[in-house]
Amino acid sequence: MKWWNEKLKYTPWLNDDYNQLSKLSDFKDLIDVSDDNLGEKEVKALLKQSLKLKDRTLIDRINEYISSETPIKKRTLNNIVKELTDHGSEKKEEQNSTIKEQEFTKEETAIYEEWLSKPEHEKYAVIDEIIDFYAVGEKDKKNIKLIFFNLFGCLIPEKIVSNTNYHGDPSSGKSYGCDIVHNYLLPNERIWKMDGGSDKIIRYRDEPFDIIYLREMKKDMNLIEDMKSVGDDDSTFEYVDFQQKRTITKQIERSGIITTYSYEATQRDYEDRSWNLTSEQSYEKIKSVKKFRLDIRKNKLQRYIQEKRILDLSAFVKNIVRYFVRRNVTKVVIPFTDLLDPIFSNRLMRVLRDVDKLPDLIEIITIFNQNNRDTFEYDGNTWLISEFADLNKALSIGLDYFASMSLDLDPVKKDILDFMEKEEIYSYKGKGGMEIEDLRDKYYTVKEIHQHIIQTKSQHQNTTYNKLKKLRGDGYISVKKVEGKKAFLYHKEKHYEDLKLDLDEIQANVDHLVEQYKLTYKITIEEEEEKLNKKGSDINE
Structure with missing residues (x-):
């Protein structure tokens, strides 16, 4: 078996691609006749077969592989790839347009x-x-x-x-x-x-x-x-x-x-x-x-x-x-977006980007279920009305994410804060030898925090340290040297509260708002068109 056949077949990241390529008769003929020194002609033929698979990733992989295994210069290989790619660009554009126009x-x-x-x-x-x-x-x-x-x-x-x-x-x-x-x-x-x-x-x-x-x-x-x-x-x-x-x-x-x-x-x-x-x-x-x-x-x-x-x-x-x-393109109306407000924090500037994520997900799920949704036609478009089922599905797969997003805390960071929030009681002797118990803030080392984390999770200590750095940057903890070691203190005034939603109450409110919208959207269209016509006539005057 020739070296190229052998190397491709037993290189893990090329294994699937080898199986694809080996089905092509031209490719099999090529590797069967090649000696240990593939020339420019053979490489060009090989890459040409890759292009037949319409897989640019495969071309790049073979490019990298050959450059490390043969004396051919990388610039020569890049020129070959470019030549073949440019030659096939018109066909590729045709292919992409065909994908979008599939009947x-x-x-x-x-x-x-x-x-x-x-x-x-x-x-x-x-x-x-x-x-x-x-x-x-x-x-x-x-x-x-x-x-x-x-x-x-x-x-x-x-x-x-x-x-x-x-x-x-x-x-x-x-x-x-x-x-x-x-x-x-x-x-x-x-x-x-x-x-x-x-x-x-x-x-x-x-x-x-x-x-x-x-x-x-x-x-x-x-x-x-x-x-x-x-x-x-x-x-x-x-x-x-x-x-x-x-x-x-x-x-x-x-x-x-x-x-x-x-x-x-x-x-x-x-x-x-x-x-x-x-x-x-x-x-x-x-x-x-x-x-x-x-x-x-x-x-x-x-x-x-x-x-x-x-x-x-x-x-x-x-x-x-x-x-x-x-x-055809549809448009989605979500009549209950006011009810989504409690999910998003008011203290994080990033919420101005996050606030669109949940409505986007609801719209996608509504479109996926459009045959099960009430619709109306306006201005040549089909309009879908989202329901509680769309919100419920979005929350069933995304509530953990939205809870973390509203706090900018993932589960590991929350676990760290819960551990550090515990107050430590310690004793000391006061005047007259009386023993006094008091509360104190405890500084935790990375090792102490990591030992707590690995009781329930498999995590590298470097990951724990990176989480602590992020919490420090967000103001949840501070750092100081304690006995020559870096240690972290939890800031109690910045305690987080988990996101809690009463889905039964939300469903009742959503159902009411959806039914109300179904009854009033025609009136809304008439009123808005009347305003538009009035403003248009003002301009003409």
Whole structure:
């Protein structure tokens, strides 16, 4: 077997790509006749096969791999990639337009409309079944569902675009959870998936994508600045092409962004724009995941058979999402937004960005259930009226996030504050030898706090220290030297209160407001049009 065949096949991150490439007869012929020194001609042929797969990520991977394994210079490889990419750019543009203009037969349309008209719990059950087959841990499953709906919002014609960061210690399952959404719930052709990548990778991409998925994102400020730009709006970038010796201006369409990373923070400005999710790191989760993985090996035959159904459901859900892309744009009215106010803090400036996240999620869920919602037509648009069921679903998967968001505290930070808030009683002898008990503020070292955290969670001490630094920056704790060691003091005057919601009371109020809106929207249209006509006549006079 030739070295290229051998290296590709047994390199873990190229294994799946090798399986794809090896099915192409031209590629098989190439690696069978190649000797140990691949020349420029062979490399060009190899990359050409990669382009047939329409996978830029694969090209970059092979580029990097060959440059480390052969004497061919990296600049030569870059020129080859550029030549082939430019040659195929027209076909790629045609491909992307074809994706957006995908047609469905009458039979397919009837099937999808019938499914979308089913009760909501039946539709959710299909998504839950796929997630339950691959994921473990209730918190992580909620995160996966939240990621699915956020990214679904990026794909639908309404373009409710959001950025999502999924953070956690290494091996905590954050990338695995995102891969479940990428591989089994959303059409891959609309997502640009990158492992790592240079700091300018976003501005240099050739094809437009609705979603950018950066696995294990690098902590690079230039990359984050580009992510902020692309996540906010359509962006224009200028850069110098040294080969063509000219400045190139490139416009990049707005895209949703999903990232995973293991460090504590990216950039405050970017995090404030994003959904910031954390993976579960409890010992219970470790036990559950261990059992799950061992059971997979024991029950491999059963799971192989069961997975046939899961893959069928996955293909169906992906087609449902593709079908949504072809639907007409709808507009959503949420008559009960006043009731959402208590969820958002009044003391954090970041709330001015957070305040849109819950209504966005409610709108996305309403659009997903539009066949079950009351609608009306106005000005050539279909208007959907959100109901309590949409709010309830949003809170069922996102309440933990909104509770943390309103305080800017994740579960680990809250655990730290709860531990540090305990008052310590100590004794001393006063005048006349009388023993006196008193309360004192206790300074805790990083080690003491970490010892408390690891009683329930698997967490590295560096992570605990980074959490403490963040709490100090937010004013919850202060730091001083105690016996030569850095120690932290909790500020009691900044005690947080957990978010508490009475869903029964909220439901009664929401139902009342929704029914009231259904009765009055026609009057609202008439009154507003009358005001508009009056202002228009004033201008004409």
